[in-house]
Amino acid sequence: MLSLGVHVWIEVEGTALPEYRIQKDRRRTTCFIPSQEGKKFCVRFQNATHAPVAALRGNIYLDGIASGAGLLLATDVHATTISGQTRWEGLESPFLFAKLRTTDNEAEACQDETRLRELGTVRVQIEWVEVVRPEAWRPHSATSASSNQPVHERSKKASAHCTSLGAVEVSRPKNWYSTSRIPFVEPSEFIFQYAPLDWLRAQSIAPALPVPIPLAPTGPTPSGSRRSRDEAGEDSEDAVAELLDEEEAAVYQRLKAKMAGHQHKKRRKSTTVKQESDTVSKLVLSQPSEIIDLTGDD
Numbered sequence: 001m002l003s004l005g006v007h008v009w010i011e012v013e014g015t016a017l018p019e020y021r022i023q024k025d026r027r028r029t030t031c032f033i034p035s036q037e038g039k040k041f042c043v044r045f046q047n048a049t050h051a052p053v054a055a056l057r058g059n060i061y062l063d064g065i066a067s068g069a070g071l072l073l074a075t076d077v078h079a080t081t082i083s084g085q086t087r088w089e090g091l092e093s094p095f096l097f098a099k100l101r102t103t104d105n106e107a108e109a110c111q112d113e114t115r116l117r118e119l120g121t122v123r124v125q126i127e128w129v130e131v132v133r134p135e136a137w138r139p140h141s142a143t144s145a146s147s148n149q150p151v152h153e154r155s156k157k158a159s160a161h162c163t164s165l166g167a168v169e170v171s172r173p174k175n176w177y178s179t180s181r182i183p184f185v186e187p188s189e190f191i192f193q194y195a196p197l198d199w200l201r202a203q204s205i206a207p208a209l210p211v212p213i214p215l216a217p218t219g220p221t222p223s224g225s226r227r228s229r230d231e232a233g234e235d236s237e238d239a240v241a242e243l244l245d246e247e248e249a250a251v252y253q254r255l256k257a258k259m260a261g262h263q264h265k266k267r268r269k270s271t272t273v274k275q276e277s278d279t280v281s282k283l284v285l286s287q288p289s290e291i292i293d294l295t296g297d298d
Helices: 113-118 197-202 222-242 246-286
Strands: 006-012 020-025 028-035 042-047 055-062 065-072 080-082 084-088 091-099 121-135 161-165 176-181 188-196
Touching (some): 006 121, 006 188, 028 197, 042 055, 042 065, 042 121, 055 176, 065 080, 065 084, 188 197
Parallel strands (some): 028 188
Antiparallel strands (some): 006 042, 020 028, 042 080, 055 065, 055 121, 084 091, 091 161, 121 176, 121 188
């Protein structure tokens, strides 16, 4: 999504997810994206103006829970990537989509109102900041990312997915800075509402699958056509015969036989005429040509 000079998007396996129903309201932009259970994803953002005015800080909230942040320096021309929550220097837990767990036990169900309210969203808060100084990494006190705690069945939203953190893995090297938000410039928010693609299609949010066009049936051979017509005719005649009494049926059969004889004679006559016509044509063509001398006598 693009808004207020900032481009923010979500990628899975190096490909940006499609965005549906993009809506803008002042400094908040929302859309729907398809999620797939078990897939890792990353958040990327970029200064779309390409003007080195200030740095950009992106704060990531998974289902309402603060889960990491990224910094794009004013001199950076490429997008920055946040693929997980840092656990230690060189180690992170990747972001991923997971199956939403539910329970009917009040004691086991999640009681976090923020998570329940923002369940099914990835929220990215963008701030224009000034870089104060480089710093060494240190754990954040509020680094409590989504643990995929079950929610009560009554609290379950339409989506069957949630966000979670994967097993700790090696990450690319990172530099850390302390920043200060530029005053009088309000943060902007980009909210990605995720759900399975089938659900998005069922709600007419994502385009439906194209309806396959059936191939035209191949026509039957001429003999097959005649055979089909004959069989259809026989079935029709049988149906007529069932509606007649014995005397009417006898009259119907005599009339049917007479018509068949008439059609047979007609076909024979047509064949004879054709044969005679062919014979005459052959005789005419076989006559020798007459040569006419127009030169006159000397």
